[in-house]
Amino acid sequence: MQYGRNVRVVFVENHDSFSWNVLEVLPFERHAVHVVEGNTPRTLASLEGAELLIIGPGPMDPVRAGLITLVQAAAERALPTLGICLGHQAIGLAFGARLERSTPAHGKRAVARFHHSARFIDGDFEVMRYHSLSLRQVESPLRVVATLDDGTVMALEHATLPMAGLQFHPDSHGTPEGRRLVEAFVRSAQ
C-alpha cells in the first residue's frame, strides 16, 4: 500500500453516530472508502481486495457486535487494520486481552501519553473518550503504546502485524491531533 494514491479502504460501520466523523479524519478521498455495515454476511466478503481496514466505533461490545472474526480474518491476511474505540476493543479481545467495565467516560477529555509507539507518535495528546469498557491484561503479541495516568489503555499495537487500536476518538472535536495520529498509522502501514 502506498500512501497518497487511491488505496482500497474498507470502513466497517457499527451503527454509531460518529462514523462520518471518522471518515472525515481519514487521509483518503471519500470515494476511495468503501463503507460496510458490521456483522453482516457481506462484512467479511468486503475484505477481498482491501488494502486497509478501519473498524469503526459503536455501541455494545466487540463480541455482540460480531467483530472478533473480522479481526481474525484481517490478521490472516496481514491486512493493515486500525480499530477505533469498539474496533480497538475487538483487536484486543481477538489477541487475548480482557475487556472489563470501567468508569464510563462519554464526552470526556483526558491526556493520553504515547510512549515507544512504532505506528503513532510519541507524546502527550488531549483526547476525547466515549467508552465504558476498557482492555486489561494486554499481552504479547499486543503491546500498550498509550495510557492515561490512571493506567487505562488508550492505544495498542500488534508486534508483527500492521494492526493497531485507539480507545479514544481521533475523530472528535475534542482530539485536536486526531488526524495526525491516524495519518501516522496509515504511513506506518505502507
Place this chain on the structure above:
Amino acid sequence: MKVKLSSLEGQDDFVLLAPGFSDSSQWGLLREARLVEPGTSTPPDASVYLARYETPGAAAMQLSGRLERIDLELDIEPPALTWSLDERDYLEQVELIREAIAAGDVYQVNLTRPAWVECETGAQLLAALCRRGVPRFAAWFRLRAVWEVVSASPEMLFDLEGRRARAEPMKGTAAADQRAWLEASVKDQAELAMITDLLRNDLNHLCVPGSVQVPNARRFLELPYVVQAVSDIEGQLRAEVSLREVLAQLHPGGSITGAPREAARSLIARLEGAPRDFYCGLLAYQHGPRCRASLLIRTAQRAHGTTWRYGVGGGITWASKADSELAELRLKLGALA
C-alpha cells in the same frame, strides 16, 4: 400589517412563527396552510416543514399557503397555568439507562416525561409562554382541526443559507442565577461535547469534506427562567444535497435522542411507552434559499379538550443523579410559569 392574537382564536389551518424563524422584526403567519403534494411542479417559494419525533425527516410534511408578515399584538391576558408532571417510573428508568451505559450499549439517552397543562385556548397558552418575552422560536399552529401545538422553543435545529448549514444543539440547563455552576459542570460539558460530535457527524454526512467546523464548542444563552449551553457547528453542503436530505439526516435532533442515535431511540421507545408526537419534532420555515428549523422542545400539544401535553426531558449519562435530573425537568417547566 397588525394582527391581534385574539383574532386567531377559533381559526384553523394556520402556522404562526416568531420573528426568530426569519431574523426579522415581524412574525410570520401562514394562512390557509395545506399540504404540498410531493412532486408539485412549481414549488412554493415559502413553505413550512413539520415533522413529529416519530416521523422520518425525509417524510416531513410540507405546508404552503398565504404568507403574511405581521406585527403581532399580544392582546390576550396570560392565564395562570396549572400543571402536573408525570414522574412515574422516572427514577427507575434513569437507573436502567445508567446500566445500559455501563454495559456499553449507549452513551447518553434523552429521557422525557409529559406534564399535563390546563388551558382553554392556544392563544392563551402562547400569551402565557410569551409573558416574559417572546421565545426565539415561539410558534402556534393548528391544522385540520386536529393538531394544535404551541411552542416556546429556544433551540435551533439547523439554519441553511444557500449551501451554508449551521446547527446549534442545546445541552445543559441550570436555574437562571446558576450560570457559574453550569459553566463549571463537567457532566454538562460532556453531554454537550457528545451531541456536538453527533451533529458534526450529521453535517459531515452532508457537507463538503473538510468544511465542517465548530466555531463555538460551548456558549451560554440566558433565558428568563433558565440558563442553557449550546454549541455551534457549521459546514458547506455538497452541491447535490437537497433540503429533504438535510431533514432526513438531522431529524430527530441529536440533543433530544442521545447517542448513538439509533440505540438511544430504541431505548426511548421502550421506556417512554407513549409517542412524543410533535414534541421533540421539528418546525422549519423555508423562504427561497433560506431555511431555519426549530426543535420542538418547551412545546405543548393539545391532547383532549382543554388539556395539553407539555414534554420535558434531559440527557441521562453515567454521571446523572436521578433526583437532580428530576429537578432539571422541573426547571424546564418554568417556561410555563
